[in-house]
Amino acid sequence: MEKEITIYDIAKLLNLSPATVSRALNDHPAINSNTKSVIAAKAKEMGYRSNTFASNLRRQRTDTIGVIVPRLNSHFMSTVLAGMEKVVNKSSYNLIISQSLESVKKEIANAKTMFNSRVDGLLVSVAYDTDNTDHFDAFVKRGIPLLFFDRVLEHKQGTSIIIDNTKAGYEAVSHLIEQGCRRILYITGNLKRNVYADRLKGYRLALLEHGLPYLDELVMVTDLSQEAGIEAARLIQRMDKKPDGLFIANDLCAVSCMSALRKNGFSIPDDIAVVGFNNDPVSVVIEPNLTTIDYPGEKMGEIAAQSLINHLNGSLDIQNTNTIILHSELLIRQSSVKKGAN
């Protein structure tokens, strides 16, 4: 097994001081460029690798940004993460990613781990049932910048990056109404989450504007899983007055609900028109293709990471910005277009 090489080893062999080696390796301007190349060559030859721990210990920072997301395996989230990586790769920062699996408990644990790994900043999209920011207090107290995206929490300081979920919900439901729907069922996630609560606001607004009544029985709170979609189809089957439109806050759930409904003999969109949310790839695989809200995940990731980095570099003060709102768009496909409607 090879021995670990340190800057001392390099320094000794080159008759230089460790300080010079350190500076050269970090491309310090005061070092002669010749010396630099000699050192770089030797380091490479000897298989030197910098010891991040020693460096972090000494510098009192980690150049690391933590990310906590509900799940990794959603198309939306992985798109967001791709955006973050893109930005972070251009900087000297690194990303540590962890998932809460939609549980506050795990989110708290993850936050603690992030805190103990001394991330320089934290990007968070909260879990299903998170209902306070206590587990992030430690960060605020130590002045570690905190930025929420998509699923955000009310917090006195710091930025949130979101889309206008109210508007998106309004557009989705207005579209259904224009297609002739009069009983629109909204299948949603936990209404604690801004994303679902705001879409509900949009739903109500659209009904109101078109003179349709708001009925509690037409709001179904689920976990938006595939199973929830199937269960929703079962419940619809049993309803006396069946809905003629569905607005489902997640494409995966929408797609499995549609599929179950069709198995039960419903015709989509004619019996029931459906609008999903997220523009997940599966939305163009299902028959009929799913009308959905497209949502700029990559951009959201880029902006989140860039804002945080700018703040860390001192070129932007996050604490004074409030909310960044990105555009979303209704993509109309066959699942919601009734033949009768214009």
Add this chain to the structure above:
Amino acid sequence: MEKEITIYDIAKLLNLSPATVSRALNDHPAINSNTKSVIAAKAKEMGYRSNTFASNLRRQRTDTIGVIVPRLNSHFMSTVLAGMEKVVNKSSYNLIISQSLESVKKEIANAKTMFNSRVDGLLVSVAYDTDNTDHFDAFVKRGIPLLFFDRVLEHKQGTSIIIDNTKAGYEAVSHLIEQGCRRILYITGNLKRNVYADRLKGYRLALLEHGLPYLDELVMVTDLSQEAGIEAARLIQRMDKKPDGLFIANDLCAVSCMSALRKNGFSIPDDIAVVGFNNDPVSVVIEPNLTTIDYPGEKMGEIAAQSLINHLNGSLDIQNTNTIILHSELLIRQSSVKKGAN
């Protein structure tokens, strides 16, 4: 902003030595349990957090396991990762996860990062176009254990965890033949990858055993993306002698291909029967439901992580194990069951 608390601060306040505080915090058996609770209480009160960097620097290990996967946003991979997390959470190790996005270039960069973060061990599933193990040599040289799973590479030492892809391919194709298929198109990924090459072996074996000829023109190498599925459907449309069965090495691609074929007027399974691979949730959403190979992702993750941890703890020597093979299973659904067949 609060000052960072160290064990020295705690020691001073409690009139103890830093060593005692350190031991107490690490639950060292020699420390009086009273002392321990006093120290623990004080640490909590003062908002102490252990400095991992100092600790890692001193202990010369990180208690961290690196994971490199092609993509995070596949159902299979996230299931594998869930399995790993489950095991790792029970131990004192942490996980660092990174994705290569199917590119060797990024995989090399990730490996380097992992190496520099001094992971104690590495779990890898390689990218699409990786064709040698050079970027893992540094780990081997330093005696850092390396374990491949699912998409594995030939390497002299170390364990691989896989399913029997040849058998899975054989079963998939035999099933299609039994349903009456005579021209079966295999849509695959890069044949450098064991998973795709071995399934091809199974495909050939099944043909051979049933007296069907093997034809080069019936093997289509793609990137198995959704777009590839649509493109494949286009190519099938143009073929003079159309296939009557498809074996597609990935459900997502299979599903989009099926969907495109149906739009072009093909009836599934009657014109073309389809078998996918992975048992992705989408396989039960598509109409008709997709016959596929089910694949124990979570178990694979658990075994991979556990084997590595056992090796690190000295209770198992990975270098002497070779290959662990997990069971897979053909799930027959409507997409492949022809009405005519028995």
Add this chain to the structure above:
DNA sequence: ATGAAAGCGCTAACAC
């Protein structure tokens, strides 16, 4: 342009 030296916070060998 380079060097000397101190110290980041922790742990472990050795002492008592």
Add this chain to the structure above:
DNA sequence: GTGTTAGCGCTTTCAT
């Protein structure tokens, strides 16, 4: 059961 002390590898201030 607890204390003393040295050192992990790096960066940086202060010298020259």
